[in-house]
Amino acid sequence: MINQKRAVDTFLKLIQIDSESGNEKKMQEYVAAELKKLGCRVVVDNAGKHFNTNAKGNVMGFFPGTVKSAPFVLVAHLDTVQPGRGIRAVVKKDCIVSDGKTILGADDKAGVAIILEVLRSLKENKVPHPPVEVLFTLCEERGMHGSKNLDYKQLKGREGMILDNEGGDELLIQGPAVNDVVVDVIGISAHAGACPEKGISALEVAAYAISHMKLGRIDKETVANFGAVQGGQVPNAVMEKLTLIGEARSLKIEKLAKQTEHMRKAFELAIKKYTKKIDGKVCKPVVNFNATKRYHSVQISKSHPVVKALVAAAKRLKFPLYPRSSGGGCDANVLSGKGFTLPNLSVGVYGCHTVHEKLVLKEFYAALALTWAAVTSYKK
Ligand SMILES: [Zn+2]
Structure with a gap:
């Protein structure tokens, strides 16, 4: 029923349409037209206004069902990382690769x-199936901007699948929520040779805080890290300002909040430790602690x-x-x-985000068969 060769032909056609993040317009138009030809009602939202892209928005296709059921949702993203212009496929017996330049x-x-x-295949065959809602998102690779700005009220279904995982035998049902943590520490500058006691070192404040903090592996489900430090200029000044850039991740939202x-x-x-009197005046360091949610966790039961x-x-x-x-995040986290x-x-894809990226056909066909099975067996 499923036509494997046609799926490969579609894939080869799609990769000839350049769609690096921010440049998805042609791809958006192409898939919207394809969905229409297949009999979908098509909606393109206005998500593109909210981030840097030449595309109008995320593409949604509504394919009517033949049985009464909530719709089944299928999600994939339209953008690619760089270098993704002028992709030339090399089709081998068991896999497809690029020419090594992209x-x-x-x-x-x-x-x-x-x-x-x-x-x-649904259109051609008389197989009972629920309505299908297709969501093709923009700018996933740059931080899931498409799904973050999606016109959610368009979609009626809440269950389905996302087809965006590396490898050939995995079903991701859990993923961490992530907070970005950016901390500015502001001390007081002073000449380090003449009067260091008149300063408060931002570096010492930060070091004290870090040494009183659990970082790295917190527990089985939670990790935290500072991965970048910016600050200071010269050896003879007490460091006035420092910025720490880090993150915390956890599969459990409560644990993320706690960490x-x-x-x-x-x-x-x-701050308490480094508050002191300078020239008779109480001075304390200032800390601007900013934690913002990068994305939500994914928590799906094995018995779903x-x-x-x-x-x-x-x-x-x-x-x-x-x-x-x-350990990572994708549209699934945002939609979750x-x-x-x-x-x-x-x-069935390996080596994502490299010029060695490869599509293993056997696993691509398996994903196709499994998606078909999931869609046609869904009823709610
Ligand atoms: Zn992806």
């Missing part, structure tokens, strides 16, 4: 191709019907498939924060 773009056009092939608060409190301790359907189909079709947790349940399936 990425291949299988991240995530393999996902886009799978979704288009599933709709084509972030712990990091903030360590700076409070340091969509996960169970995928695992059962994999077993039946004799494909290996393992529900796992990931909006109430969507979208396990993220491997589509």
Whole structure:
């Protein structure tokens, strides 16, 4: 029923349309036209206004069902990383690679191709199926800007799949929530030779805070790190200002909040420690602690019907498939924060974000078959 060769042809066509993040207009127009041809009602939102792209917005396709059910949602992203212009595919017996000068773009056009092939097969065959809602997002690679600015009210379905995972045998059902942590520490500058006692070193304040802080691996589900420091200019001045750039991640939102608060409190301790009298006046360092949510966590139970359907189909079709947790983030995290349940399936791509990117056909076909099985078995 599924046409593997046609899915590959679609993939090869898609990667010929350049769509580096910010330059997705042609790709957006192409997939919107394809969805229309397949019989979808198509909506392109205005997300593109909110970040740097030449595209109008995320593309949503609404494919009517033949059975009464909530819609099944299928998600992939339209953009690629660089270098992604003028991609030339080299098709081998068991895989597809680029000519080595660019990425291949299988991240995530393999996902886009799978979704288009599933709709084509649904259209051609008399197989009972729920309504399908397709979401193709912009600018995922630059920080999920498309999904963050999506016109959510368009979508009625809340369950489905995302097709944007590396490898060939994984179903991501858990992923961490992440906070960006940026801390400015402002002390008091003074001549380090003549009167260091008149200064407060931002560096010492930061060091005190860090040494009273748990970082690295906090527990099985939580990690924290400062990965960049900026500050200071000359050896003979007490350092006035310092910026620490870090993050905290956890699979549990409560644990993330707790760790972030712990990091903030360590700076409070340091402020107290370094508050002192200078020329009879009480002086204290200033700390601007900024924690902002980068993305939400993904928490899907192994017993969720969509996960169970995928695992059962994999077993039946004799494909290996393992529900796992990931350390990174993608559209699934953002959509999860909006109430969507979208396990993220491997589509057979390896070496993402490099010129060695490769699409393994056997695993691409497996993802196609599993997506077909999940869509056609869904009823809610
Ligand atoms: Zn991707």
